[in-house]
Amino acid sequence: MAQPETDVRRCDSAITLAFSVLGKRWNGMILGVLGGGSASFVELRKAVSGISDTVLSERLSELAEAGLVRRDVAEGPPVSVRYELTAAGAEIVPTIEELGAWAQRNLQPRD
Amino acid sequence: MAQPETDVRRCDSAITLAFSVLGKRWNGMILGVLGGGSASFVELRKAVSGISDTVLSERLSELAEAGLVRRDVAEGPPVSVRYELTAAGAEIVPTIEELGAWAQRNLQPRD
Numbered sequence: 001m002a003q004p005e006t007d008v009r010r011c012d013s014a015i016t017l018a019f020s021v022l023g024k025r026w027n028g029m030i031l032g033v034l035g036g037g038s039a040s041f042v043e044l045r046k047a048v049s050g051i052s053d054t055v056l057s058e059r060l061s062e063l064a065e066a067g068l069v070r071r072d073v074a075e076g077p078p079v080s081v082r083y084e085l086t087a088a089g090a091e092i093v094p095t096i097e098e099l100g101a102w103a104q105r106n107l108q109p110r111d
Numbered sequence: 112m113a114q115p116e117t118d119v120r121r122c123d124s125a126i127t128l129a130f131s132v133l134g135k136r137w138n139g140m141i142l143g144v145l146g147g148g149s150a151s152f153v154e155l156r157k158a159v160s161g162i163s164d165t166v167l168s169e170r171l172s173e174l175a176e177a178g179l180v181r182r183d184v185a186e187g188p189p190v191s192v193r194y195e196l197t198a199a200g201a202e203i204v205p206t207i208e209e210l211g212a213w214a215q216r217n218l219q220p221r222d
Contacts, residue, residue: 014211100125
């Protein structure tokens, strides 16, 4: 007798894709900060408390590669580099803010 | 002359709090899967492709401690253990689905 096909549940591929970026430490926070406007590297490092220069630099490259952040170089002197959201990056900001509102209602800050 | 107070931007504390849970690898996917209904440990491990038993077990404990997942033990025999969302956990599912819809529109799957 044929076995009934086992119905294995799978995490939705779109959700898996979303957390391939947002499930990486700091990325959601970086996008959230840039949602408030463009920022220099130093401003970002101060805004995302606890991140190191090396990791911030890696994350910004990854977010740029994913098409969510753009590096904007203004010819100097002095040359100034700022980071800003692309249209795809900006599109996630309201949802990130919803996550924040949910966290405020439901999670306890830990120290 | 007094220095003007420097206006240091900070990542919104609510967003920081949200990503203290969701910015940890697998957590968003586990919540997404449980959004589809309760699941046993084995069902979860199959649904969240790539996670190990040890890490899934750790994540479930953390999510339970954060008040988002509940462990439901049905007296046997055989004893059966299932995991399900609490009200606080269930409340985030629509937003996680929005993240998925955004990812589908804006991110390229990587292999």
